[in-house]
Amino acid sequence: MSRAGRRSGDSGTRAAILDSARRQFAEHGYDGATIRAIASGAGVDPALVHHFYGTKERLFAAAMQLPVIPSEVISAALADTSRRPEVTLGTHMVASALALWESEEVRGPFLGLLRSAMTSEQATAMLREFITEAILAPVAAVTNDTDPGSAPFRASLIASQVLGLALTRYLLGLGPIASAGRDELVAAIGPNIDRYLTGDLN
């Protein structure tokens, strides 16, 4: 019978390693996360990590794959905004980001990428690419009616505020902004994003 021999299927270890990797990269960044610590966190031998993922770089790339598609989330936000005009797009963007970051599965890779981008050129490129995909594209869709050329600049400004929010809230744990509720932050920051989106920047 073809059923003889060991099952080729999953025993869950592969996923456990990826989970542990996400946590380690999120907390310590690329350099600070060690294969040994990742293996230990998954309850397996370090050699197994290499067995499944080859090198540390490849494991990092695998771990940083977001479980959501940025462009889909933004599309949903856009659709929602056009249905409820009382909610501005900037407000909605901040609310969406904060909501996504409350999920461990999204926040982990994102913070890992952010931390790693500080010291690794490769991670910097990955983060830049992600930002472009997640922010520039939808912003361009909104602004290309008024002033097409300003879209990249507007998107960068938005990125600076949104990344600054993640930085102070999750990485630095800056008192009031780390303990503030979602609604509070949305109300405080949303209008500033709106200004970057459609306001006069001169």
Add this chain to the structure above:
Amino acid sequence: MSRAGRRSGDSGTRAAILDSARRQFAEHGYDGATIRAIASGAGVDPALVHHFYGTKERLFAAAMQLPVIPSEVISAALADTSRRPEVTLGTHMVASALALWESEEVRGPFLGLLRSAMTSEQATAMLREFITEAILAPVAAVTNDTDPGSAPFRASLIASQVLGLALTRYLLGLGPIASAGRDELVAAIGPNIDRYLTGDLN
């Protein structure tokens, strides 16, 4: 004569090591900067670094000392603003930050601290302390007339935007924001800081 023997004075090496340390910490963060690279950058033997500064931690603390006193800079900005009311405080804060960061001696330690704060708990504490001193105090001085309790939250929001600016401009090198001129950024971001300072956040 008391002039016999080797001069006890400075041969410049100590300062050269500190300079090299600032550059290395700025570029690679605490973990990424190695004593060896710092020594090499200063053209001396690694053992000398230990001879002068003891441990890597002590060298880091010495290298991160800013050559300017944050509170003094802010005081100057406040005084300047009250003399020329056409320039808003938020605009002036952004301009001051960008001007300071153009000096290698200020930008180096600052970026080093920012990079290191991503992975080192000790550096995180240092950066938090610095932010509080540099931003919270002056903000409180401006807002305590209107709504005393909101000062820490307002200061944190300002920190999120200012740190986000440093992050995208210098660490990530995000296209349009990295190549933008100082005036352009001041005009774009200043008003948003003003809103965090005195606007309605609800």
Add this chain to the structure above:
DNA sequence: GTCTATAATCGGATAGAC
């Protein structure tokens, strides 16, 4: 003040047994 030599540790990666 400056360097050589070396101790002690830790990291990624591989070979190969089971």
Add this chain to the structure above:
DNA sequence: GTCTATCCGATTATAGAC
């Protein structure tokens, strides 16, 4: 699929000669 054993490079830090 999983683990043991091991190699090899890099790092901080110290002892001590000159």
